Amino acid sequence: MACIAKVGGSSRIRPTQGSFPEFKKGVGDSHRQAQEVAGRKAGVVDFPKLFVERPAAAETCRERSLSFESKTKHLNFAQRIADKVITVVEKGLENLHWGEHEPLPSTVDPHVQLEGNFSPVDESPARHNLKVEGNLPDCLEGVYVRNGPNPQIFPTGRHHLFDGDGMLHAVSFNQGLVSYACRYTRTYRFMEEEKHGRAFFPKPIGELHGYGGVARLMVYWARSLFGILDASQGMGMANAGLVYFNKRLLAISEDDLPVEVRITEDNDIVTVGRYDFHGQLTHSMIAHPKIDPHTGELFSLSYNVLSAPYLKYLIFSADGEKKAEVPVTLDEAAMTHDFAITENFVVIPDQEIVFRLKEMLTGGSPVVLDPKKTPRFGVMPKYSTSEEELQWIDVPGCFFFHLYNAWEDGDEVVVIGSSMTPADIIFKTSEVPRAILTEVRLNRRMATSTKRELADLNLEVGKMNPQFVGVKTQFIYLAIVEPWPKVSGIAKVDLQSGQVVARHDYGTDRYGGEPVFVPRTSDSNAAEDDGFLLAFCHNEASGESELLVLDAATPSLEPVASVKLPSRVPYGFHGAFIPAADLLH
Numbered sequence: 036m037a038c039i040a041k042v043g044g045s046s047r048i049r050p051t052q053g054s055f056p057e058f059k060k061g062v063g064d065s066h067r068q069a070q071e072v073a074g075r076k077a078g079v080v081d082f083p084k085l086f087v088e089r090p091a092a093a094e095t096c097r098e099r100s101l102s103f104e105s106k107t108k109h110l111n112f113a114q115r116i117a118d119k120v121i122t123v124v125e126k127g128l129e130n131l132h133w134g135e136h137e138p139l140p141s142t143v144d145p146h147v148q149l150e151g152n153f154s155p156v157d158e159s160p161a162r163h164n165l166k167v168e169g170n171l172p173d174c175l176e177g178v179y180v181r182n183g184p185n186p187q188i189f190p191t192g193r194h195h196l197f198d199g200d201g202m203l204h205a206v207s208f209n210q211g212l213v214s215y216a217c218r219y220t221r222t223y224r225f226m227e228e229e230k231h232g233r234a235f236f237p238k239p240i241g242e243l244h245g246y247g248g249v250a251r252l253m254v255y256w257a258r259s260l261f262g263i264l265d266a267s268q269g270m271g272m273a274n275a276g277l278v279y280f281n282k283r284l285l286a287i288s289e290d291d292l293p294v295e296v297r298i299t300e301d302n303d304i305v306t307v308g309r310y311d312f313h314g315q316l317t318h319s320m321i322a323h324p325k326i327d328p329h330t331g332e333l334f335s336l337s338y339n340v341l342s343a344p345y346l347k348y349l350i351f352s353a354d355g356e357k358k359a360e361v362p363v364t365l366d367e368a369a370m371t372h373d374f375a376i377t378e379n380f381v382v383i384p385d386q387e388i389v390f391r392l393k394e395m396l397t398g399g400s401p402v403v404l405d406p407k408k409t410p411r412f413g414v415m416p417k418y419s420t421s422e423e424e425l426q427w428i429d430v431p432g433c434f435f436f437h438l439y440n441a442w443e444d445g446d447e448v449v450v451i452g453s454s455m456t457p458a459d460i461i462f463k464t465s466e467v468p469r470a471i472l473t474e475v476r477l478n479r480r481m482a483t484s485t486k487r488e489l490a491d492l493n494l495e496v497g498k499m500n501p502q503f504v505g506v507k508t509q510f511i512y513l514a515i516v517e518p519w520p521k522v523s524g525i526a527k528v529d530l531q532s533g534q535v536v537a538r539h540d541y542g543t544d545r546y547g548g549e550p551v552f553v554p555r556t557s558d559s560n561a562a563e564d565d566g567f568l569l570a571f572c573h574n575e576a577s578g579e580s581e582l583l584v585l586d587a588a589t590p591s592l593e594p595v596a597s598v599k600l601p602s603r604v605p606y607g608f609h610g611a612f613i614p615a616a617d618l619l620h
Contacts, residue, residue: 110263117261125254128247129191141464143241145194152546152573152606155185155199161207161216161303162601169596171211171584172567174555176615178207178298179569179582181548182286183607184274187225188234192247195462196520198238200225201274201286201294204571204604206582207302209615213598214302220286220294221306223268236270239290240462245398269309276322277611280333281355284613285310287322289338289372298618315357318347322609323373323437328502332358334376334417336383340368340390340401348381350418359420363413367391370402375441375450376417377505382441382450382477383413385427386434387458404459410434412484414448414477428477430484434458435473439497442507446480451511451530453495454486468519470495472511472528489533493517494526496549496609500563510536510564512550512587521546521606525570525585525592539585539592544576551610552587564588567595569612571604580604 110118141147149155184199201220206213219225224236235258237243237251259266271291278285285293295307311317316337324335331353338346344362351357363383368390375382387408392401410433415425435452442449454473472489497513509530514522523546527537541547547570554566568585580603584596
């Protein structure tokens with residue numbers, strides 16, 4: 036289940052590779068504790084009971100054996116002294132719970148955010164010849180990769196779901212044979228915390244709150260000032276998005292540059308390192324860049340929460356050359372997780388979730404819902420080199436965290452996304468969270484907008500046929516987020532009628548995540564829904580995980596195959612399928 040040792044005031048999560056809920060041998064867990072966990076539902080972890088301090092004699096996790104000198108041998112004498120002083124201060128702040136005196140909200144309570152199948156797993160090398168039930172489609176030649184959070188060190192305070200270290204899960208298909216691997220994306224942040232066995236970097240969503248957030252930043256800056264940490268190497272987690280571009284697979288989060296990873300010939304996963312497009316990218320990139328399927332170009336946004344310009348629009352040619360970097364004028368930094376492109380335009384959201392770092396000085400969060408701000412979408416010619424032609428159109432009462440597609444219809448630009456109510460449900464507890472698939476029409480001639488709700492379900496993290504990015508689509512496939520925040524199935528929505536035309540429910544105690552569409556063929560004359568859906572599914576009763584392959588054209592999204600996975604796959608974020616022909620490059 037887990038090997039947990041108190042290390043410098045924090046607990047290191049070291050789940051085992053074996054079947055849930057067995058304990059790894061030699062970690063000092065008593066037979067009674069093992070029976071207690073085995074008596075619970077397999078695969079469901081009760082962290083408040085699991086994260087207990089072990090007797091000193093039983094603390095055999097690797098980190099406990101590292102002396103202070105071995106952890107800091109790369110530092111000079113002055114740096115070692117500084118690190119000791121900073122660590123003493125840090126431990127004192129931890130003992131004071133970083134100024135937290137009230138019960139933590141559920142959205143940042145680690146015992147809530149990391150329970151059940153949201154809890155982390157250990158890495159797994161490539162495992163081959165997995166059991167497959169059913170028949171794999173011939174078009175499934177390549178690798179399906181999914182990103183998500185997987186904290187390696189148990190939090191000492193607030194922890195949001197977005198705050199975990201990035202881990203990739205890869206299922207490779209090769210002429211009917213299937214392999215699986217999962218690996219951490221080895222960011223600078225991850226490697227430093229792995230080396231020291233404790234959290235050195237502030238978590239951007241959970242921990243940067245109030246005076247405790249200010250204190251954490253000061254501790255981080257102090258370590259950077261003395262050269263204990265190298266701030267130039269970034270502090271990102273690479274845990275959200277994935278994009279395959281110019282023969283590179285990039286793991287992305289909005290707190291740092293993308294990180295290049297590779298699938299090896301043995302179907303394992305290795306981290307190459309931060310990727311700045313050969314010096315052409317100086318700031319982070321949002322989690323959802325867009326690839327034009329016809330030109331191979333990459334379009335993206337980059338935002339800076341500290342100084343203007345808070346947002347930039349980026350264009351890269353198919354071979355990775357930056358064609359444009361357009362500053363976008365905003366009054367303040369806003370959360371921009373996604374955007375959209377059409378054949379001729381780019382659609383840029385400017386919505387009511389904003390960043391105000393000064394709020395920490397009054398005990399608040401820097402991520403703020405501004406109820407006085409009217410959401411708006413900017414429409415600009417896709418190949419603009421300045422913002423002179425950017426047209427802002429108000430869209431009241433609409434917050435799109437994810438935008439799935441957009442296209443042109445006469446004077447209008449049609450945008451499809453999930454509208455969240457309230458807008459900050461990701462960051463605050465809500466009794467009635469809603470994420471309704473919505474069509475927004477932006478009339479460029481009249482500078483007005485209209486909205487149409489499509490399906491009366493909580494639908495999020497959707498995908499469509501990637502060959503239709505930027506052009507009119509009829510179908511989209513989305514995760515049914517009920518009960519919130521778990522995913523109980525997949526819905527296929529007809530964007531013309533606004534109705535759910537096909538649906539697959541996972542069943543009792545079974546939950547999954549984002550579906551990814553794999554076209555059966557590259558033939559432009561093929562039907563839009565001629566393809567298959569890939570989605571991880573976890574059985575919370577048995578503790579088993581699988582990768583489902585569903586026929587995207589059938590009325591029930593009929594399962595055609597299931598890959599039985601050798602270990603648990605936690606719930607995560609976004610994925611991508613990379614065809615074998617691309618991997619050969």
